[in-house]
Amino acid sequence: MNKTELNGLLERQQAAFKKSPPDVRYRLDNLKKLSDIVDNNKDRLINAVYKDFGIRSKEETLFLEIFPLQDEIRHAMKNLRSWAKRRYVQGAWFLLPSSAYYQYQGLGSVGIMGAWNYQVLLTLSPLVDAIAAGNHAILKPSEMAPASAEVIKEIINSNFAEEYIHCVTGDAELAKDFSSLPFDHLFFTGSTKIGKLIMAAAAPNLTPVTLELGGKSPAIIHNSYSTALAARRIMAGKLFNCGQTCVAPDYVIMPQALNDDFEQEVKKIVKKFYPDISENEQYSRIINSDHFKRLNSLLKDAEEKGARIVELSDNSIDKPQFMTPKLVFNVNAEMELMQEEIFGPILPVLNLETPEEAVDYVNDNAKPLALYYFDDNTKRINWLLKNTLSGGVTINDSIYHLAQHNLPFGGVGASGMGHYHGYDGFKTFSKKRAVMHQKRFAASDFLHPPFTDFKRKLITVMGKLTKV
Structure with missing residues (x-):
């Protein structure tokens, strides 16, 4: 897939998102679908990882990738309705009788770049968070583990509509093109060296990035x-x-x-x-x-x-x-x-x-x-x-x-920026949108121009009331 085709795919996803952003019921259904897909293809994924490494403990892949992924899906499904609820907050006294709240909304179409060392978990775990938050997504597994990348591509693309979730595979050139797309968010797992290149590629589009890197622990x-x-x-x-x-x-x-x-x-x-x-x-x-x-x-x-x-x-x-x-x-x-x-x-x-x-x-x-x-x-x-x-x-x-x-x-500093897993992953792929709902009668109406002597006095009193 070349850059023009990638751009077309992203545009189709963004258009589909604008037409019908995923509601909570739709997200839950697709989290369950993802869990079933992983379960039904568990052996294929384990064998592909084994092939990528030459020898890779099948027990480790089950214990360190498949099991945590499934448990993360379970956790997201259990908590999603609570995470997505509208949350009322205390409003500013001088804006009474307005109410204030925030709610989390999906960002649009997000890009997820996985890592070879735990290809299944590090590609699909961010996808769990992206789905839970209400996004569409394009995945790019690491080309350094091609067998598992191809299995992930096949099981994702054969079960999800292209305009909702799609997986692409390719070499370092495709990865470069992928990171320069105008995603609504870009998630990368890999080395600090490559993380710098990803951030530079995303900068011209002002694409927000989450970088899960490494370092000497x-x-x-x-x-x-x-x-x-x-x-x-x-x-x-x-x-x-x-x-x-x-x-x-x-x-x-x-x-x-x-x-x-x-x-x-x-x-x-x-x-x-x-x-x-x-x-x-x-x-x-x-x-x-x-x-x-x-x-x-x-x-x-x-x-x-x-x-x-x-x-x-x-x-x-x-x-x-x-x-x-x-x-x-x-x-x-x-x-x-x-x-x-x-x-x-x-x-x-x-x-x-x-x-x-x-x-x-x-x-x-x-x-x-x-x-x-x-x-x-x-x-x-x-x-x-x-x-x-x-x-x-x-x-x-x-x-x-x-x-x-x-x-x-x-991570922090050179070991990365941003967080995921559970509620924090949900927040990473969401916009925490602020909403103030003003009533028909509002105290702030008294502060519209022109600023008469009475309004100047009122502003002076307000200034004294706000002082610590």
Whole structure:
């Protein structure tokens, strides 16, 4: 599909929206339809994701993509009527007897650009929010995971009218054209580098954007916390999808005295999680050869600059895009793996002795998409929350804050802008429209020109009444 055809598709969707914006009943019906489509094609989606990666744990796709997506649809359907209600607010006293309220309305036709690492969830989850808010939508799954992109395209386009919801697939050139369309809102999930290009492409049309990006999400361990428990929960979050998760712990900060215990615990955990790892179909592969080479380049750079790399399982296996988990000690800020998001099964350990040093290090770098802190002391936890800024936080675990439907998910600064999931996703794809309803008799009528002496006195009195 070329840019002219994309423009035509968008114009048809926008025209259909203007003719008949989706009401709540229509939205609920189509959320149910989407849920049924996903359920009926669950195996096709799982197998397509497996094909994209070469090997990708089918259990992970079910647990981390299909299940959260279906639960998000359930949550939206349960709450949509409440979210969409007109909300009355207290009016300004000097505008009495008027009433004031707001209501959420769909924006029009929105664009959604998915991401390859969790193609099903990151393409269809924003669609749930867009449908709930009353929009039409055009989807563009990532071309880096073509098998799942094509299945999503087929199941969407065969079940929804083109002028309501449609999916297009193509290469980076199509993605470029897609991001430059005059959507009523554009939603992108991907890297910070590409996010900048998306924002630049949307700017000439003044298209509002939501950018769900990434970054280096730290896991900070206090020396009083159980090293074994912290290691298990960090590695669980780290090794889902072989580290190719936007909120995976990117590096660990902890006192040097914990190094030996942490290393031994992590070795035991990896062996327990993934026995016979080279033949284990629950351990995913790296998405492609370019990404695989990039990860090896990060390791080589770190080793040349003095890092100690610890293999956590048998590294003698030579298979396409197969990378074993690794710890990296003796890291410093000059190493490339401490400067860019890793997105793989490599976990650097940065030794800092106090929570204050850890917070200073985090604050001196780009704001992360997620932050993980392991500590049972409430006072220290609250201090850390007060003195850091990140997209989201999980205390004493990793990644699971994103599964909380009643919490917003989104980055800050270089890790993104805007939120989605649940009510926050509904708001992202809506216009919160302000309405004031004036009565036949209104006090404000006395303030129309000309401004007589009486009206000047009235304005003076009003000024005194409004002063704090």
